[in-house]
Amino acid sequence: MSDSAALLVPNPRYAWLALALPAEARSFRTDDSELAAMLGEAGAKPTASKPDVEIAAANRLRGDAETAVVPIYRSRPRGRSRAGRAAGRVPGGVGLSLGIWRAQRAARRLGYTASFTITWERSMPVVAPGFPKAEGSPLAHRFPMNGIVVAGRDLEQPTIFERVLRAATNANHQVSRPSEIVFGSSGVVVANLGEAVLRVAVGRPSARIVAQRDVIAELLAEDPTAELSAKIPKLIADSREGLATWTLEHRLSGTHPAQLGDTVADDSLVFLVELGRIRAPGSARERIQAAVEAVGRECSDDVAGRVARAATDALDELADLPSCFTHGDFWHGNLLVENDRLSGVIDWSAGGPDGFPMLDVLHLHLSSIRQETGQPLGLAVAEHLLSESLADSTLLRAYSRLRGLKLTDAEQSAVIVGYWLDALARDLRDPDAPRDGGQGSWERQNVVPVLRALESERRRQERSAAHRATAGSS
DSSP, rough: OHHHTTTTTTOOGGGGGGHHSSOOOOOEEEEEEHHHHHHHHHHHHEOOSSSSSEEEEGGGOSOSSSSSEEEEOOOOOOSSSSHHHHHHHHHHHHHHHHHHHHHHHHHHHTOEEEEEEEETTSSOOOBOOOOOOOTTGGGGGGGGGGGEEEEOOOOOOHHHHHHHHHHHHHTTTTTTOEEEEOOOOOGGEEEEEESEEEEEESSSHHHHHHHEEEEEEEHTTTTOOOOOOOOOOOOOEEEEEEEEEEEEEEEEBBBSSSOOHHHHHHHHHHHHHHHSSSSSSSHHHHHHHHHHHHHHHHHHHHHHHHHHHHHHHHHHHHHTTTOOEEEESSSSGEEEEETEEEEEEOTTTTTTTEEEHHHHHHHHHHHHHHHHHHHHHHHHHIIIIIISSSSGGGGHHHHHHHTTOOOOOHHHHHHHHHHHHHHHHHHHOOTSSOOOHHHHHHHHHHTTTHHHHHHHHHHHHHHHHHHHHHHOOO
8 A cells, every 4th residue: 555545544552642632632642654744734833843743753852842652563473373373472572661861861861851652553452641451361462562650750741541531521421430441453542441432532533433433323213123223323412522433322231242143143133133223324336436546556556457347247237236324344253242142233334324234244254264263354254255156155144034035146246246356445454454565465365366357257258148149159
């Protein structure tokens, strides 16, 4: 992905902004162009001298700001075996500790008299002053790869997060002190407040919060069934506070399932069938066309043209397929389970009334396969959707029966193409989606395998048609 395109994607490594920046800070200095863009979008102003906050590596601090922030990121260990990744995390964690020590020393030399540290690992609770450290965490996550040192001459003033927490408390007197804070996808801070969930973001990640709020509001306005509504988070309050956008919603009960059991799968089907029956004023055609444009921008000219042709064929087949309300990222990581039953569905930022039948259930089906195989999206689509009949999947067959869908082979292929394009476009907006190896590697793994499968099937059909025409004329 190009550098310019990368700036369009919220980056989870900057989630710390809400917990580190003073609530009153409005000017900054940083040599990180992506971070500067995010702060600018939030309303902060860049300045070359005497900023409210300077953000830089320890050896680049100047000491002319009221607050200094030193981000320290270590590369996550890679490898196929869990033991290998865990072992590789130990030296990274040691390196992070050394980086924190150096940053604290540099800050003291510049006259910053107080400091605090925040460390985190994706999907694990943030370790920060005032928040309890999670007990019994996996060995691999006891050595986090990310941290920041915040230093200042006056650290008594509240941070953005503390100011937001106060505003949320005023909006709902039931709010308690966070028992856990996690940095979610795209840089959103997610805080567990007991009966409520607080989401906070600075800059571009705010779009995820706003999208979820708007999708849920639109869905609930359509008067869903009581059973469906009970599994959707309800908004309590939302606002802006300085540089941050925040929402407060009721917390649904349950925990994330490690895998999709039969009972939860059945409950999920019922949920998706009911969701798909809600009136959907959006346009699935426009959604797919937007996905084609997003994917095409990331591909070479030749491959982009092939993607456009595949999409045109699919849209022709799906011309009569109605739009429906979808979640957009329906997989077990966004499900909550209590007593072995589906109790909630979270993260609606990719949803809306412009989906198409089977989008969510295809994603649920393929996500389970990808969890087992580790395959990239395109290769999994080619090998497990296009090369097999959807009727071979118990999950997909049950969904089709409950929705009353009777798709021809051509329509089935077109639905898969629509799902593939939609999922690729979502991944391009998701900073957690792996794109190791650059644009060419991403294209080879996620685009080319599907195009080859589609083009191979098209040639097979053309040969078959030519054979029938020859046989008929003889």
